[in-house]
Amino acid sequence: MTGIVLDLAIERLRAAFTPAEVRQVLPYGGEFTAEEVPHKTYTCPAIFVACLGWTPQTDSKRLRGPDVVQVHMAAFVVFKHVERTARMRGAMVLAERASQSLRTWAPNVGARPYLVAPLDKDTPPTVENLYGRKMDALSQSLWMLRWSQDAVNNGEPPSLADLRYIEINENPLPGQVPPPPPPGGVVPTVTDGITFAPLPPAEEP
Numbered sequence: 001m002t003g004i005v006l007d008l009a010i011e012r013l014r015a016a017f018t019p020a021e022v023r024q025v026l027p028y029g030g031e032f033t034a035e036e037v038p039h040k041t042y043t044c045p046a047i048f049v050a051c052l053g054w055t056p057q058t059d060s061k062r063l064r065g066p067d068v069v070q071v072h073m074a075a076f077v078v079f080k081h082v083e084r085t086a087r088m089r090g091a092m093v094l095a096e097r098a099s100q101s102l103r104t105w106a107p108n109v110g111a112r113p114y115l116v117a118p119l120d121k122d123t124p125p126t127v128e129n130l131y132g133r134k135m136d137a138l139s140q141s142l143w144m145l146r147w148s149q150d151a152v153n154n155g156e157p158p159s160l161a162d163l164r165y166i167e168i169n170e171n172p173l174p175g176q177v178p179p180p181p182p183p184g185g186v187v188p189t190v191t192d193g194i195t196f197a198p199l200p201p202a203e204e205p
Helices: 002-015 034-039 084-103 133-137
Strands: 024-027 046-056 069-080 114-116 126-129 140-153
Touching: 002 024, 002 046, 002 069, 002 084, 002 114, 002 140, 034 133, 069 084, 084 126, 084 140, 133 140
Parallel strands: 024 046
Antiparallel strands: 046 069, 069 140, 114 140, 126 140
């Protein structure tokens, strides 16, 4: 179920930008930091989307059921430019557009047995500038979006259509069957006689 949320978020963010505006929208295994750059090959501008975990959601405003979870998501926007202010603004613009796209998103799971709710209007994505000397030395800017959304497994229990066969085991015991009553017999009638009488007067003390 949480994997569906990740897949849908990647689809949503990919559709929000042209290939020229964002070259890559990819899943990532965790939080993207400057330490990850030497170990990852990508083309800027890029967005890395990660699932950071989930928690049970007992008071969801969007979904109902005992299995509702709140999935915590993050998207990391990476922008490259030789000039510091230009790369900061470039990443900032992409992060803002990504946030707007998520805020108006109504996830469509298709035929999959899950429900993924839109973001709560009271808790839109938060956006943060992750400026650091290591990213700056690489002529790259890094911004992060965080958001949470509710999801639930909406699968139904197996129906009777899945029933293949029924097995019935009988264990008869020997006994006697009473004969049927003779035809034209007299049907007995039971009557009760009830007599109502007044109570005797109470005795004087």
